[in-house]
Amino acid sequence: MPLKATQAIVIGGHNLGEADRIVVFFSRGAGKVRAVAAGARRIRSRFGGSLELFTYGRLLYFERPNRDLHRVSEFAILHPYAGLCAELGRLAAGAYAVDLLRGAVEEGEPPGGLFDLLLGILSELEEGRPAAPALRAYEVRLLALLGYLPELTRCVGCRRSVPEAGSASFSPRQGGLLCPVCCDAAPDPFPVGPEALGFLRGALRAEFRAAARAALPPRALEELGALLRAAYQERVGRSPRSAGFLEAVAASPTPAEPTAT
Ligand SMILES: [Zn+2]
Numbered sequence: 001m002p003l004k005a006t007q008a009i010v011i012g013g014h015n016l017g018e019a020d021r022i023v024v025f026f027s028r029g030a031g032k033v034r035a036v037a038a039g040a041r042r043i044r045s046r047f048g049g050s051l052e053l054f055t056y057g058r059l060l061y062f063e064r065p066n067r068d069l070h071r072v073s074e075f076a077i078l079h080p081y082a083g084l085c086a087e088l089g090r091l092a093a094g095a096y097a098v099d100l101l102r103g104a105v106e107e108g109e110p111p112g113g114l115f116d117l118l119l120g121i122l123s124e125l126e127e128g129r130p131a132a133p134a135l136r137a138y139e140v141r142l143l144a145l146l147g148y149l150p151e152l153t154r155c156v157g158c159r160r161s162v163p164e165a166g167s168a169s170f171s172p173r174q175g176g177l178l179c180p181v182c183c184d185a186a187p188d189p190f191p192v193g194p195e196a197l198g199f200l201r202g203a204l205r206a207e208f209r210a211a212a213r214a215a216l217p218p219r220a221l222e223e224l225g226a227l228l229r230a231a232y233q234e235r236v237g238r239s240p241r242s243a244g245f246l247e248a249v250a251a252s253p254t255p256a257e258p259t260a261t
Contacts, residue, residue, distance in 0.1 A: 001062040003073060006030060008059040009118055010051055011098045015041065023051050023072060025059055026101060026118055031111035035061050035070040047075060054081035054094055054122055068107045083126035092242065092249040093131035097121045097138055099240035100232065104146055113145050120208045129213060132221045133199075137211035139228040140203040148235040151176025152200050158182055164201065168192050170227045172234040190227040195220035 006029030013023040021040035025033045040047045050057060060073040084094040101118055105111075121138040125131060143149050154161050155168075156176040162168045169183035170176065170190040177197075183189045192200075195216055203211040216224070233239050 001064055001071070003060060004029065004063050004070075005058065005060050007078070007115070008033065008057060008075075009098075009115075009122070010053055010055045010057075011102050011118075012053070013051060021051060022069070023075075024102065026098075026105075026111070026115060027059060028111060028115040031109050031114070032102070032105050032107045033059075033061065033070060034068055034107060035072045037072040037075075040072075047072070050075045050077050050080075052080065052085075053098070054084050055079075056081060056119065056122070081122050081126050083128070084122065087128070088249050089131060090125050090128065092246040093125050093135055094122060095242040096240055096246040097125070097135060099242045100139065100142060103238060103240050104142070104232070104236045114142070117141055117145060117208065121212070124209065124212045132225070133214045133216055134212035136199065136216075136221065136224045136228060137203045137208060137214070139232065140200055141208060141211075143228070143231060143235070144204055146235070148231070149204075150231050152197075152204075153177075155179035155182050157185070162197070164198050165194055167194065168197060170231075172227070172230040175234075188230070190223065190230060192223055192227065193220060196223040196227075199224060 006027040008025035008027035011024050011026045013021055016022050019039050019041045021037045023035055023037050027033050037047055037051055039045050040051055055077055056079045058076045058078060062071040062073055064070050084090045121134060124134040155178050156174045157178050160179055162177045162179055169178045169186060170192045171178050171186040171188055173188050174186060178186050178189060199214055199216060
């Protein structure tokens with residue numbers, strides 16, 4: 001079995017047998033990797049607490065050719081992203097971000113820019129910045145990297161260009177924007193105001209950090225949340241498991257946190 005080395009982030013896992021754990025990593029070198037960490041649940045496990053969700057580290061694993069379950073040799077922590085677990089809102093946002101990626105990629109698919117995007121969103125969330133714009137920027141770029149980006153400049157009905165200053169609609173099923181004339185015939189139109197439209201287009205051009213820190217009115221954030229979720233669901237075929245958790249946490253009143261600038 002060849003030994004592989006790559007940077008990786010823990011994006012999931014479950015227990016196996018008496019003492020082992022199956023860990024799902026997203027790696028810079030090989031994308032999604034599932035591997036058995038033998039003895040990980042023993043008190044004196046050599047893995048210690050390194051296999052917790054969100055942990056970023058250097059992974060050494062034995063690749064079992066033609067199998068989708070490999071074997072972890074070592075996982076050395078580079079950054080645990082422990083700050084994500086310090087507050088429920090951040091934990092829910094981080095779990096949602098990880099689930100979006102995990103649900104959309106299969107083992108063996110090349111990671112492209114997805115690894116850096118995942119590191120980017122975990123860093124933004126750990127810093128305690130507002131989660132909603134960061135997650136919306138993450139979703140747009142995730143869709144783009146997966147090749148699922150909807151049409152955001154022209155109407156998918158009549159091909160006329162949709163100006164940013166006006167309002168438009170978005171149809172997940174038709175795969176993009178609709179002008180006010182065509183939206184009447186759409187089966188599933190979502191409203192998109194000028195701020196939301198400007199954000200969608202800008203989030204693809206700007207650096208991720210800049211897009212993630214955009215100041216948006218609540219209405220635009222709501223529009224973006226709804227249409228990006230629907231666009232993901234349309235293309236991936238399911239919604240992320242932790243979406244309900246994120247909504248429940250967002251709906252519960254929490255003390256306002258000071259935000260760093
Ligand atoms: Zn049209």
